[in-house]
Amino acid sequence: MVATANIPADVFSAISHPARRTMLDLLAHADHSAGAIAGHFEMSRPAVSQHLRILLDAGLVTEQRHGRERRYHFVPEQLSVVRDWLAHYERFWDDHLQRLQKTLAKKKKS
């Protein structure tokens, strides 16, 4: 077996560019073709294609060939990396989840 690097590209880097976040927002609403996505941006279509590639490598989207189109589909699972990282800081906020966590923790202990 060849040692093919299977490490997904960094999700944090992938979402660091505003255009890519906009793309994810678009795709979270519905699947779109590359051309349809490009229609939402000022930049050239190849530039959009390159951004999509980065999202693809990060595992944040998948592509499905459909005739001569490529339809992109949002994959939320990879965002859990960010989610989990943020969870480290939950204790700094005081929202529902936080209170819930405390409550449950107390119950578990008793």
Add this chain to the structure above:
Amino acid sequence: MVATANIPADVFSAISHPARRTMLDLLAHADHSAGAIAGHFEMSRPAVSQHLRILLDAGLVTEQRHGRERRYHFVPEQLSVVRDWLAHYERFWDDHLQRLQKTLAKKKKS
């Protein structure tokens, strides 16, 4: 009034570098001096200083001069930008309680 750009540097960019996320993790635990932070990394102290500057510009930390030291302090508020963005995708995951129960269950097992 002079048009001074008061826009904080992009939080998403700031957290895109693993070293900076590690720094935030460190600071979330306790305040640290620049030297203490540098002690946790292989890179040169100036490099650390530059990373801290980026975190500072993003509003993720504050610095407080203490004698000849500079003590850095974690500021969680700015992370809400990320938090809010992620919230768009909440509907793609299990709801909070369910997830929390799973998490706690795992901790209990270990």
Add this chain to the structure above:
DNA sequence: TTGACGCGTAAGCATTTGCTGACGTATACT
């Protein structure tokens, strides 16, 4: 089968990022 369409890739370029060693500036120590 010829031509238009949809889309990725390649090449080239400017800009940004991340790092290093050298240096400057305070503060503290003796």
Add this chain to the structure above:
DNA sequence: AGTATACGTCAGCAAATGCTTACGCGTCAA
């Protein structure tokens, strides 16, 4: 005063990023 400490800033440089135009390849339509 003189020296050491803590730390930022300044070149300078290699590598990565983001964009563009040119091109190639598969798919659909006439």
